[in-house]
Every structure is written in C-alpha cells, then in structure tokens.
Amino acid sequence: MTQAKDTARANDGADPVRISAYLAEFLAAARWEDIPSEVRHEAKRSLMNYFATGLGGCSDAAVATASAVLARFAGSATATVVGRRERGDMLSAAFLNAMSANVFDFDDTHARTIIHPTAPVAPALFALAETSRMTGQQLLLAFVLGVEAECRIGNAISPGHYQRGWHITSTCGVFGAAVAIGRILGLDAERMKWALGNASAQASGLVETLGSMSKSISVGNAARNGLVSALLAEQNFFGPDRPLEGARGFLRVTGENPDFSCITQGLGEQWELLSNAYKPYPCGVVLNPVIEACLELSKKPELSIAAIERIEITGYPLLRERTDRAHVVTGREAQVSAQHAVAVVLTRGRAGLAEFSDACVAEPALRALGGKVAFVDDANYAVESARVTIRMGPARPPLSCLIEQARGSTARPLSDADLEQKLKDLALYGKSGCDPQPLIAAIWALDGAADAGALMPLAAGRK
C-alpha cells in the first residue's frame, strides 16, 4: 500500500525522538522577557485584527444559529460573546468567538501555512480571562506561545497537509489554543505535553467544508477543544508520550513526510508571529493587487463606468486560475471572483464586506460590468502584482494602474492605523453597536493591563 510506504519513509527521516517533549519544555519555560518587542507588538496587532473580524462576523447566521443551539446547554454565563448581547459559558464563548473571527476569512494569515493563527487561540484565552484573573502580559505571552506552537506544527506538514484537504487553521489551531491555555494554567512540561496529546485527539476540519457553515464548526472547536485539552491536562488527564512525532501521531497521520525540524529549529529565536499578515479586503489574497488597482482607478475623474468596453487584468497565471469566476451567486464565491471584485470596486470605490455580500452580487449592473473583464497571463509578473487596464472606446484614452506589491502582505503590511480603521469599519458592518474606540485603546494598552479579562465587555454587543 502506498500509504504504508509513505509512513515508512517518514520513519527514516529526521530524528523523531522527543519532539513533543522538547516543544512542551520550551513552552512551559518561556518568559515574557524572552519575547522581542516587535513580537509583543505584533501580538497586539493580531488581536486588533481579531476583534475587527469578530465584530464584523458576529451577526452572521452561522454564529447566531450556533449561539442559539448551544444556549440550550449553556452553563454559567461568565464569558462575553464578541459583538453579541448574550453571554456564554467559557467553552461556548470560545467556540462562538472563534467562529465570528474567521467566518468571512477576513482574519490574519500566516504566510507559510495559510493558517489563520489568531481565531483559535485568542478566544480561548479571553474566555478564560473573564473568570481566571490574568494580566495582559500573561495573556500576550500565552498568545505568542500558542501561535508559535500552532504555526510550527503547521510548518512541519505544509504544504501537503492543506493540499490533501485538511483545514489547517482548525487542525493546527487546537494545539495553539491548548498551549496558550496550558501556559496560563502554569502547566509543567509533562502536563503541557499532555495538553498537546489531548489536542491531538481533537484535530479536525476539512477543506471540503469551505463555503459552508460547517467550516465554522471546526474553527470554533479548535478554540473550545484546545481549552478543554489544557483544562484536562491540568487535572492529570494524561496523553500519549509522542502525540506529534509518534508513528501514529498527528504529524505522520495528517502530513506527508513531515519535517520535524520545523518544530524545533530556532525555537525561541525565530517567531512565527512575525510572518502574520492582515487582509485589507475580504477576498482571496491573490486579488489584493487587482482590488488596489481598481481602488486607484475609481478615483480618476476620467473614469466613466458607462463607457467601459473592456477591462484587462494582467498578472501571473495563478491570478486567472484562482479568480476567473464569472456569474457567481453568493458573497462567499464573490470573494474569489475577479469579475465581481473589479466591477464592484470600480463602481463603488470601496472593497469591504458589504461589497462581497449576497445582495451585492445580485446587482445586474455589476454582473454586466464583470462580463467585460478579460485576463492576460504574464509569467513575468510577481504573484503580489497586477495591472488593470480599462478601455472605454476610441474617443477616450485607456486608464491603467500597475500595483507592484499589494498592501496586506508581510512586505507591505497594514499600518497600526489601518488596523484600527479596519476594526472601526467592521464594527459598523457587524451592527453590534459596540463602540470601537475604547476597545482599540484597551488592545494597545493590553501589555500594561492588570486584568486582561476586563477588555472583553468592551467588545460586547450593545443592541
């Protein structure tokens, strides 16, 4: 059997001994003093983006439905549900807040793995913070370590894991949440390893579910079940010795020829959080330069939408392969449709969630304009670049805009002010009534906060 051979090969590879134990020892011992200042700041930026997308997603039907179903079994309502008026028990709140943060795929992206790192980790931490007192520094340290474990585990099995069909944010996120909570609970290295083991038993999530509500279940579970994993480990609920590297452990079972060194190499010196990026638009990242070009073009006084005869998109072939989708019918599909993106951004001069809603997609004028899009493949373009050229007939000169490096990559990241604006925009979109300003201030001040949990009521819904 082919698979047996694969596994055998993995066994012959990097020394598999004590990967889980080695990682657990590092996670249990790392100190706030060891975290470089730029990593600490990136943690706060990730949380800014987390609350932004959570406030944007909080009124989505998936979140509302799950909240109503879980309310039937909810225990003591100790935890804030982001952007909503109801509160939940700790586990339900972690579940729901991970869902809302990720429901539009507008959350952060770890470049190498395409993990959305924050959605599974932050909700577990903040849910615990509302009943177990922790400082902002403690929470931020636990968050950094959770993301570190999550992304390094992802590195070890990328790109084969996602390519096979694993929703890597969910499958690796449960480890991140377990580690973050384990750290807050003060687990020793042995128990931290058990938390990883308890998480390994719960790693799930399929790419097939993308575009359906089911996707949000696995993201919610990553947060909830990571929390459970660590709470159990604290009570001596023990796991296997080698949950990651074992012959039937997570890395070998869900990865193809996993690279164990990704977990151990440079641990404590290189920080995965520095590879985290934040989306400026709620779309597939390859569309970023196209959207940015259209935003620029939309400002030109010479542009006449009515006169447009043809819109050429020139870019690396991957751009066409991923986004050539005419005639989409849902907002979710529109997020990966160049035709819709070009039409709506040129027309409205905006590229927010409202521009990628079901209602917006249905507008006949946008569909007609999208029909004028033509792709021009050019392998000389970088993936981060694109040119949009608008032709309006012989009487008008063509308009053209080249974007060499779109915003939202780690090379050209959103600024702190951009992230604040994203939170304000999404708070408005989500209609929670949450006042963004005090929340923004509390996030930037988190490293000085005596009580991290005090931030959460600022993110609650007011309507």
Place this chain on the structure above:
Amino acid sequence: MTQAKDTARANDGADPVRISAYLAEFLAAARWEDIPSEVRHEAKRSLMNYFATGLGGCSDAAVATASAVLARFAGSATATVVGRRERGDMLSAAFLNAMSANVFDFDDTHARTIIHPTAPVAPALFALAETSRMTGQQLLLAFVLGVEAECRIGNAISPGHYQRGWHITSTCGVFGAAVAIGRILGLDAERMKWALGNASAQASGLVETLGSMSKSISVGNAARNGLVSALLAEQNFFGPDRPLEGARGFLRVTGENPDFSCITQGLGEQWELLSNAYKPYPCGVVLNPVIEACLELSKKPELSIAAIERIEITGYPLLRERTDRAHVVTGREAQVSAQHAVAVVLTRGRAGLAEFSDACVAEPALRALGGKVAFVDDANYAVESARVTIRMGPARPPLSCLIEQARGSTARPLSDADLEQKLKDLALYGKSGCDPQPLIAAIWALDGAADAGALMPLAAGRK
C-alpha cells in the same frame, strides 16, 4: 508527491457523484418496518453490551476527571451519566457516556472495520431521549441507521484508514451519532446531508492516543459532536454538498483509494449491525482463543501452577505479532499481552476487568509465570483459533487445549444470557451500585417502550 497520486487515482475510481446525498436520502426515509427482526434484536444486544461496558467503565479516572472538568461549564442537568450520581447537560452526558462505554475497549466490535459502533451512537440518543420524548422503536430505528452509516463509511476506507493511524471508532462514530440524532429530529434528506457535513468537520481521533486518556476524548467527542451536528443541521446550519465523496471530503482525505460502493451497495438490504460482535474478555480479540483455552485448562485437576515449566501458545503468526509482550506494567498494556493473559487466567480461572488491572499486572507470581510462555507460529491455524500446551516436567503429562473458534466472534457469538451476565459482572466491577436487573429488563423491552428515556435513570449510579 505520492499522496497527490493517490487522490488522483481515487478520482478515477467509482463514480463519486451524490454519495452523501444518496446515503442521506436513505437514512431520512427508512422505516421501522424495513428493519429485519434479527437486526432489531441485535440492536438490543448491542445496547445490552453498551450499558455493560459503561457500568464497568463509569468509575475510571478518565471519566471522573472529565466529569469534574465539564461540570464547571455544565448547563441544565437533564441527562443521566451512566453509573454515576451526578447528572449532566445533554452534550456532556453524551460525551461522558461514550467515554465510559469504550474506556476499557471492552465494547462491541464491527468485524470488518474494528469500529466499536455503539459507544458514539447510543449515548447521543439516550441523552436526547431524556428531554425529547421518543419511543423505544424510534430510538432503536435511529440507532440501527446510525450504526449503518458509521460502519459503511468505515468500510469505504478500511483497512488503510486505521493503518495510517486514525482511531476509526472516533472518526466514523461522529457520523453515526449525527445520523441517529438527525433521524430522531426528523431531518429531511437535505438536512441529513448537512448533519453529515457538520460531522465531517469534526471527525478526529488518533491511534497514537491508545493507552492514554486522550483516546477517550475523541470517543466522547464522537457522541457529543454528532449530536451537535444534527442539532445545528435542524436549524439550517448548512454543510457542503459532498462531505463524504468530495475532492477534499472525508473519504478521500482520511482514506487511501476509498471504495465508494461500500456506502451505497446493498443499502437497506444488508445490515452492518449483523457483523457486530461482543467481547467476552477485556482484551485484544486475537487473544480470545488463548484465554478460552486457559479457562478450560484452569479447570483441570491435573494442573499444578507451581509445576509449570513451559507454556506453548500455537497459533497464526499474527497472534505472536500482536500479543508477544512480556514485562508489561499497566493494565491497558496487559490487555494485549499473551504472557499476562495466560498467567492470570490459568492462575485465577477468570478473565474479567479485575484480571487486567494495574494492580494485577504488578503481582510477581504472575510475572514469573508469564515468563514461561513460548510462541509457536503455525500459519495453518485460523486467526480465531489457538492451542495452549502446558508442560510440567517429565513426571506429569502435558496438558493441552485447542480452541478452534473462540467465543465472541460473529461465528460463535455471546448468547443473550452471556450478555446479561456481562452486564451484571461489569455493574459489580464498576461499583456504581446500579441494580442490573431492572436495566436488563428495560433493554429487552425497549422496542415496546413508550418513552425510551425512562430507561436511563435505571443506569444511574446509586453510591
């Protein structure tokens, strides 16, 4: 990449269109009248064995710890926790009852997949039955259909799925629970497909966790999360169109060259529950003939434990490969150790849970006797057979016993009376104080019960 080729090959195989929809349509439409009487009776036998192993496992540390941790977040205590005094909310009870039923791996076994079919399905149903009134027939029908879906999904990916390292009871069990609950909720075919989709997002569990408490989490989750999957689907929480057969769906992602026909062929005509078997001993099934031979030999007046010089076990090589484990230190390891099994069964004339406990394994006399075991490979033996020969020196004739077909297989199943006795024995072992007789009577009478949930208080702990 080898894996990419595998998936491509699967794509070229059986027609993958509408497997999930086809299955969902059958599950939504099947009627009690369609279920043959022997299948109906097997369902009750499976439930007898389920309550037996649950009452045996209810006081295990894994169950007690999980119950205490979840109690911190528990909602309305509507549901009985088998063998325990505390009650739980519906989801927690489903989780804990699946754990206790499977914690010793003493529960039922579906021959072709080695799925333990009942542990994920029955707890979800009975937890719901305590708040949502259903008849015994409705529960039994839902149970039969849940097991059918669970085992057929398992058939489609066996044996590669387990061999790769997936704990198949957990990964396939979540579908079984979702289907069973979906059936009770009266989901139409579309929503039943969504329940399968919501389950697909939650399928998890690794073989690496066997022998640790972590294993019980994935089994508990199978019941709990299957229940959640169906409750969400009922509220229009929609899943993907092809959760099983899709390019990144459950079967292709977790299986090697899945055989889709296993799901559709003979559906409604051949019933997987008829391949369900019940263990007479709490050990790996390959040890069954060895234990049975030792039970026979232990009754012989000629046997002198003190005089034993050598014990030969003759069987198919698989027997040695799976069970040649001297010097085990835990009860869990002892369950797959021929050395311990032979020593304890010859000495005590019993083969219950007490004989495979940590304390029992530590007895020096048993360790010494186990050291006298020698394996003799003989490929002419069937897997279900074994011979045990005891040599006690030149003064005494050797004793030998051949078991051609051990009890506990589908060919030589436990009788109804055996299953009742198993429940009585395990109720005593688990020390719950539960009176087995009324429970046994209620299980046999379930198909005539107006209120299936009324059975559960009979399984509660009294101490």
